[in-house]
Amino acid sequence: MLVRxxxxxxxxxxxxxxxxxxxRSNTPYQLKYSQRFTAPSLPEDNILxxxxxALGERLFNDTILSIDGTVSCAGCHVSDFAFADDRRFxxxxxxxxxxxxxxxxFNLAWKSHFFWDGRENRLRDQVLVPIQDHQEMAANLNQVxxxxxxxxxxxREFENTYGQGPVTTQKLSLALENYLLSxxxxxxxxxxxxxxxxxxxxxxxxxxxxxxxxxxxxGAGCFQCHGGSQFSDFKFRNNGxxxxxxxxxxQVTGKNSDKGxxxxxxxxxxxxxxxxxxxxxxxxxxxxIAHYNGPPHKHPTVDKLVPSKGLNLSPANQKALIAFLKxxxxxxxxx
Ligand code: HEC
Ligand code: HEC
Numbered sequence: 383m384l385v386r387x388x389x390x391x392x393x394x395x396x397x398x399x400x401x402x403x404x405x406r407s408n409t410p411y412q413l414k415y416s417q418r419f420t421a422p423s424l425p426e427d428n429i430l431x432x433x434x435x436a437l438g439e440r441l442f443n444d445t446i447l448s449i450d451g452t453v454s455c456a457g458c459h460v461s462d463f464a465f466a467d468d469r470r471f472x473x474x475x476x477x478x479x480x481x482x483x484x485x486x487x488f489n490l491a492w493k494s495h496f497f498w499d500g501r502e503n504r505l506r507d508q509v510l511v512p513i514q515d516h517q518e519m520a521a522n523l524n525q526v527x528x529x530x531x532x533x534x535x536x537x538r539e540f541e542n543t544y545g546q547g548p549v550t551t552q553k554l555s556l557a558l559e560n561y562l563l564s565x566x567x568x569x570x571x572x573x574x575x576x577x578x579x580x581x582x583x584x585x586x587x588x589x590x591x592x593x594x595x596x597x598x599x600x601g602a603g604c605f606q607c608h609g610g611s612q613f614s615d616f617k618f619r620n621n622g623x624x625x626x627x628x629x630x631x632x633q634v635t636g637k638n639s640d641k642g643x644x645x646x647x648x649x650x651x652x653x654x655x656x657x658x659x660x661x662x663x664x665x666x667x668x669x670x671i672a673h674y675n676g677p678p679h680k681h682p683t684v685d686k687l688v689p690s691k692g693l694n695l696s697p698a699n700q701k702a703l704i705a706f707l708k709x710x711x712x713x714x715x716x717x
Contacts, residue, residue, distance in 0.1 A: 401544040401553050402427040408543060411435055413491065416568035418576060419611045422491035428506070428556045430564060434543045438561025441554070446529055448519035455512065455558075458484045461716050464567070464651035470662035474518040481517075481628055483662035486655045488567040488715060489648065492612050498660040500618060500645045501634045509558040510551065523551055530554065565716070567650055571709040582709065589706025592699055597689045602674070602703055604649075606687045613649035613710065620644075622678020622688045623659060630660065642683050653711045667707055671700045 404410070408431035413424065424430065441447065442455045458472035459465040465487035471479040482498055490496075495503060502508040512518040513526060530536045530549040537549060544553040574580040582590060593608075595601020607621070608614055618631045620642045631643040644660045658664040664673065676692040678684050695703065 401550070401556060403545060404429050404431060405542060405545065408433045411564060413564065413566060414568075415489075415491075415566045416573055416611070418573070419489075419492065419568065424491060424563065425504075425506075425559070428559055428563075430560055431543065433539075434557055434560040435564045437539050437543050438557040438559070438564075440539075441558055442561055446533065447513050447521060447526055449521040449525075453519050458512075458518070459487050462654070464488055464654045464712075464715060465565070466655040468656065470657050472518075474515070474520065478517045478520075480515075482660050483657060485647070486651055487562060488565050488651065488712075489612055490565065491563045493616060495616065495645060498644045499630045499634050504559075505562050506555040506559040509555050509562070527551060527554065567712040567715040569714040570650065570712040573712075575709070583705070585702050585705045586709050588699070589702035589704070590709075592695070592703050593706055597693055602693055602695060602699075603687065603689070604674075604703075607646045607685070608649045614646045616645055618643040618645055619685045619687075620681065620683040621646075621674075622681075622684045623663070623673070624679045625681060626661065628661060639683060642681060649707060650710050651712055651715065653708045667704045668700070671695070671703055675700060 411430040411432050411434075413422070413430060415422070428434075442459075445451045445454045445457075447454065453474055458467050458474070460467055463486070467484035470483060471481065472484045474480060485498070490505060495501075496505065496508040497511075502511065510523065513521050514523060527549055530540070540549045540553050540557070541547070544556060571580055571582075571586075575582055592602040592604075594605045595603070596606070597603040607617070607619055618640065621644075623642070625642045629641045631640040631645075632638070634640070652658075652667070656665060656667075658667070658670050664670050674688075674693055675695050677690060678688045678692070684690075
């Protein structure tokens, strides 16, 4: 008994704290989200703290993560647009353009696949991709870590949040993950109506009815893919767009049945995140509805939930559907 106590004591003395231990000086952060959301599975080895979130936010806004100090995460994920970009393709290093539309960032704690094609399963891995992507920040990780160890008091901030020792890639990825997980949006008019604090206009109520009704019953059937509290099932689907060389999920799995499939996006804050679709091909919600209203492009992988003849909604019903979509905007997000 005594021996075991002695060994534990030695163990405590010689095993250094790892990046995943929470320093005592940190204040735990309680994730804020609506009671109507399911509890998210947060990583146990990267407990949210106010200090870690503040460090992640500083990094997110800092061009130090790019090769030539000109591009930050925030440059393509703009807070006014629910952290998406109003440009079809965002400008990265030297103004280089990628092939996909930037994605909004909120309620990421409820997602388990990241990017339009879901190629990353963990946020801490995802965040290292743009830093090294040649169209985006084009940096070399060793170089970034070298700079962070030297500049702007980062070393101390990392030690205060992720333990003693130099800044490492692991610490960087954990700090960005901590910040991204803290971004929650749940105060849209839709949420307030669900909490009986506000009411829909008759047009919004008509749009809601269409959204949640199957096409076979005269509705628009959007809920079949964009359902649940996040307005997405987060499955990979082909919603009938005309294909380009970007074949989405197929590029991850190599399966023919995945050609042209992309992860169903959340429709929360959709009013703020134009242009739309993985390649930003539609500029307005009117164009999006027009796409669903007509027949989908003929392709073997088009989802069975997309009616083969289109929805044929009347102009008034199309307008109502858009009025409903605009109730998903959270004006208090990131205030
Ligand atoms: C040059 C523009 C650009 C920069 C800089 C950039 N991003 Fe992105 N981001 C994008 C685009 C475009 C996508 C979608 C890419 C894809 O699907 O292949 C994306 C996707 C994401 C996603 C996935 C969201 C989801 O719901 O799946 C996250 C998270 C993210 N970025 C975080 C970051 C972080 C953190 C940084 C900084 C380290 C960053 N981004 C820098 C353009 C950018
Ligand atoms: C079969 C499943 C499915 C149905 C039904 C469906 N969608 Fe989608 N929706 C998707 C997928 C998948 C995407 C992403 C497609 C892409 O980018 O290639 C998408 C994209 C969108 C976007 C663009 C989101 C963004 O962030 O760019 C909007 C807006 C949208 N859908 C609205 C609707 C509305 C309104 C309805 C009902 C009329 C509807 N969807 C029905 C699967 C579906």
